[in-house]
Amino acid sequence: MRLGRRPNEKERFVGGIEFPRRTLPVYRRESTYPDPDDLRALYASGELGLMGEVTAQYAGLAPTAQDLAPYFALAAEMGVPVSFHTGFGPQMSAQRGDADFRMRLGNPLLLEDVLVRHPDLHLYIAHGGYPYLDDTVALMMQYSQVYVDISAIDWLLTRDEFHRYLRRLVDARLGARIPFGTDQMIWPDTVARAIEAVESAAFLSEHQKHAIFFRNAAEFFDLDADHLLGGPGLAGPGGTVVRATRTPLVLRPREPGARGSVTVGVESCMKSWCAMSRTLLRMFCAHRKSSTALPLTQIG
Numbered sequence: 001m002r003l004g005r006r007p008n009e010k011e012r013f014v015g016g017i018e019f020p021r022r023t024l025p026v027y028r029r030e031s032t033y034p035d036p037d038d039l040r041a042l043y044a045s046g047e048l049g050l051m052g053e054v055t056a057q058y059a060g061l062a063p064t065a066q067d068l069a070p071y072f073a074l075a076a077e078m079g080v081p082v083s084f085h086t087g088f089g090p091q092m093s094a095q096r097g098d099a100d101f102r103m104r105l106g107n108p109l110l111l112e113d114v115l116v117r118h119p120d121l122h123l124y125i126a127h128g129g130y131p132y133l134d135d136t137v138a139l140m141m142q143y144s145q146v147y148v149d150i151s152a153i154d155w156l157l158t159r160d161e162f163h164r165y166l167r168r169l170v171d172a173r174l175g176a177r178i179p180f181g182t183d184q185m186i187w188p189d190t191v192a193r194a195i196e197a198v199e200s201a202a203f204l205s206e207h208q209k210h211a212i213f214f215r216n217a218a219e220f221f222d223l224d225a226d227h228l229l230g231g232p233g234l235a236g237p238g239g240t241v242v243r244a245t246r247t248p249l250v251l252r253p254r255e256p257g258a259r260g261s262v263t264v265g266v267e268s269c270m271k272s273w274c275a276m277s278r279t280l281l282r283m284f285c286a287h288r289k290s291s292t293a294l295p296l297t298q299i300g
């Protein structure tokens, strides 16, 4: 059953689709290659606004694999931003449901030929490219269309390790291309931890924190920042909560067909609109991959 979009949903959510490996209820994993023509229609209608997270590493695929070529071509042609998984995965992934997972395929520099082929492709690599720091810096220095989010590493790593990694990216003058992220799918309480990991970075100015929390993602997704922030004075560095919202989210069901929900208290941890929107984006992706029959409006 498709419920359609709520009128205001487009402002706060960007729909994505995870492939070629996705998680089903009760954590079963499966391969899925959406029909490019179906995707074309979903992007044209606005139901989807993001390609990804593209989980090629979990499928044992390098970014240059032929199986992925039609999707990159479609994204480049339609101007659809792409989220590409990089770095690492859960420990022993090859023994735990993703037999083809290989650590070496998480190196962001493997994307280089894709970027040469599609110079206008708008792409962000997920999880900071961790631990491939030098190669992440190299890729981003050379290809200005590449952004890197800090999802998962901002709460999975020790605070010191995360700060070292983030500092190196910022010192390499990449701070304007680092959007905040969390990758929270099941544990909304760690949203606050992820935000605190950025807030506690003494080497970041308020301006740089604001860029990570809001401006960089707004630019990547081409959002109307002034409209979303709700007026003047709220968009500046050091701004406080801009919109106190409680949003019930339907997360990945524990069993097929089951539904659950959690209420995230945005007031408690919000410094900017986009900090939360990025989280919701990932939550939405997690939910969508739980069942193709569950549409956008399962959130809210």
Ligand SMILES: [Zn+2]
Binding pocket: 053, 085, 086, 126, 127
């Ligand atoms: Zn990922």
